[in-house]
Amino acid sequence: MSKGKESKPHIGIFGRRNNGKSSFINAIAGQDIAIVSDVAGTTTDPVKKSMEISGIGPVVLVDTAGIDDEGDLGKKRIAKSLAALKNVDLAILIITGNTFGSFEDKLVEDFNDYGTPFIIIHNKSDISALDADFQLLLSQKFPGVPLLEFSAVFPVNRERIIHSMRTTIPPSAWKKSSLLGDLLSYGDLVLLITPIDIEAPEGRLILPQVQAIRDILDNDCVCVVVKEREVDSLIKVLHPRPALVVTDSQVFLKADASIPGDIPLTSFSIMLARHKGDFENYVKGTPKISELKDNDRILLLESCTHHVACDDIGRVKIPRWMNSFTGKKLEYDVVSGLNDLPRPINDYALVVQCGGCVITPKQIKGRLKPALDANVAVTNYGMAIAWMHGIFKRAVAPFLKVDASAEDYL
Numbered sequence: 213m214s215k216g217k218e219s220k221p222h223i224g225i226f227g228r229r230n231n232g233k234s235s236f237i238n239a240i241a242g243q244d245i246a247i248v249s250d251v252a253g254t255t256t257d258p259v260k261k262s263m264e265i266s267g268i269g270p271v272v273l274v275d276t277a278g279i280d281d282e283g284d285l286g287k288k289r290i291a292k293s294l295a296a297l298k299n300v301d302l303a304i305l306i307i308t309g310n311t312f313g314s315f316e317d318k319l320v321e322d323f324n325d326y327g328t329p330f331i332i333i334h335n336k337s338d339i340s341a342l343d344a345d346f347q348l349l350l351s352q353k354f355p356g357v358p359l360l361e362f363s364a365v366f367p368v369n370r371e372r373i374i375h376s377m378r379t380t381i382p383p384s385a386w387k388k389s390s391l392l393g394d395l396l397s398y399g400d401l402v403l404l405i406t407p408i409d410i411e412a413p414e415g416r417l418i419l420p421q422v423q424a425i426r427d428i429l430d431n432d433c434v435c436v437v438v439k440e441r442e443v444d445s446l447i448k449v450l451h452p453r454p455a456l457v458v459t460d461s462q463v464f465l466k467a468d469a470s471i472p473g474d475i476p477l478t479s480f481s482i483m484l485a486r487h488k489g490d491f492e493n494y495v496k497g498t499p500k501i502s503e504l505k506d507n508d509r510i511l512l513l514e515s516c517t518h519h520v521a522c523d524d525i526g527r528v529k530i531p532r533w534m535n536s537f538t539g540k541k542l543e544y545d546v547v548s549g550l551n552d553l554p555r556p557i558n559d560y561a562l563v564v565q566c567g568g569c570v571i572t573p574k575q576i577k578g579r580l581k582p583a584l585d586a587n588v589a590v591t592n593y594g595m596a597i598a599w600m601h602g603i604f605k606r607a608v609a610p611f612l613k614v615d616a617s618a619e620d621y622l
Contacts, residue, residue, distance in 0.1 A: 220262065221385040221572065222272045223377065224296055224328075226319055227306030229278025232335040235364035236306055237261070237273050240373060267378050268386045274300060279315050297322055298578030299550060301385035302377060303330040310334070310346040320354070326578060329380050331358045333373065338363040385574060391427040391487050392456065395476075395610055400455035401434045403447075405467050407460050408439055419569045420480040424458055443470040456610060458483060461594040462525060468603045476610040477603075481594025484567035486611045489576050489592055490584075495608060497589035498599050500562050501534065508561035509543040510534065511553070513579060515568040526566060530596060537600040550575065557582045563590045 225233045241263040259275040274296050277289035297303065303323050307316060323330045332350060334342040342361045350359055358376045362369050396402065406421050416422075421437075428435040436454075438446050440463040447470060454475055459467035461479040471477050485494050504510075512526045531544050545554050550571070557563075563583045568576045580590050591599075598607035 220270045220272050221268065221302070221381060222260075222274055222300040222574070223302045223304060223381070224274040224276060224300035225304050225306060226276055226279060226293065226297070227335075228280040228308075228315055231278070231306045231308045232364060233278075233306050234275055236304075236333065236335055236362065237275050239362075239364040239367040240370060241273065265374060265378055268381065271381075271386075279319055294322060295552070297328065298326055298581065299572075299575045300328060301572065301574045302381040303328050304377075305330055305332045306335050307332060308334065308336045309340045310343045312346075312350060326581065328574075329382065331360065331373075331376055331380055334359065334361045336363060337361045338365045385572065389487070390431060391424060391483055392458075393427065393431045395456055396428070396431050396433050397455070398432050399434065401436060401450070401452050402428045403450070403454040403457045403471075404435060404437045405440050405443055405457065405459035405463060406437055407463055418480075420484055420567055421460075423569065424480060424483065440466050440470075443467065447471065461597040462529065464597055464601050464603055464607065468601070468606065473606075478607050478610045479594040479598070481567040481592055482598070482607055482611070483594075484569055485592040485595060488568055488573035489565060490580055490590065491611065493580070493584060493590050494565075494592045494595050497562070498591040498595045498604060500589035501537065501591070501596060501599050504534075504538045504540050504542060504561055506541045507543065508540065509545065509555075509559055511557075511560045511563045511583075512544060512546045513563060513565045514546065514548045515550075515566050515571045515576070515579075525593065526564075530564065530593065533597065533600045550579070557586050557588055560588055563588055564593060564596050565590060566593050 225237055227233050241261065260272050261275070262270055262272050265271050276293035276296055277286075279290060279293060281287070281289045303319075305316060305319055305323075320330070332354070334347075342359075347359060350357075358380060360369055360373055360376060362373060392402070402424075404421060404424060406417060417425075425435050425437065433455075436446075436450065440459075443466070454471075457467065457471050457475055457477045459477065459479050461481045464479060467477060485491050510531070512530065514526050527546050531542070535542060545560075547553060560583070563580065565576065565580060583590050595604065595608065598604040
């Protein structure tokens, strides 16, 4: 998985076969990035391509197969198109010939179900112009939804459409909010505990640690980085005392023992859970760990693909801790990236999501939505580890003053 590409805002292009979705992408991007053909169904699997939108920055355009595809293979293509929907921050619905029927109505239902804002583009207007009565009908049916005319042959509306994309896509998809800024004041000292073990990448820190360092500096605070073995000696002499300590979840017990109880303590994974995950539902779902029964199945969601170390956090350590904590015989599935699940979501008693440092908030929430809809409890790597180590309340406490609604579940 390309980390930079996946963390950009995603814009999905949806519609029927041969409505010019690929031609639209090429015209908007200003380059031939999607295959164009007069043969319906040319686009099969969703295709991603980056472009720059002024005022937002890099985005990823996702070209999808026609929603009216036919046959067994067509059904699989449609399923992949709909799967792409849960990961996009903005949907563009391409229509032609003043036609809006059951296929489009179903897509709009899916957009609304996933909370995805959308734009309607009447394409191929050089062949069939947008009818005034049809335009009025759609504006009444979908008030506030932009409806624009376009032709890849005469792309005179290109800038208007890009402007509409810029104003419709949620700011949360592209504005980088602070990880820790609302917990800190000018000049505060933040201590980061970062183990350097077999899972640490050679010659560098993992992405959440780098993101935390940059965020602390951006908030005009002081950042001190230390390995877990040096914490005890450092905390005795460190001045001023840390306003916050953020640790790798794997050394939670060591950090809890070393850091005085009056100093707020959390983990990089929980920091990301609040920043881009579903913090309230994580807090609500974490206690489910204590209710697991023999033969329950746990789904572990990794948002990136990486080399698996012998003591991998998601594949080895969390299952080991969970087995020991519950004393139950549990089953585990691990899914990397944004791959399909190996079985129906109802087969799982608990979903454990990683921090998600390389993907967007919408992708994480789209990933969790089927579980929440099915009343399957969800948690996060850091919260699960904190619960099993008996320090859950301390680990989430730093964020409760800014997310008070989660307190109801403690």
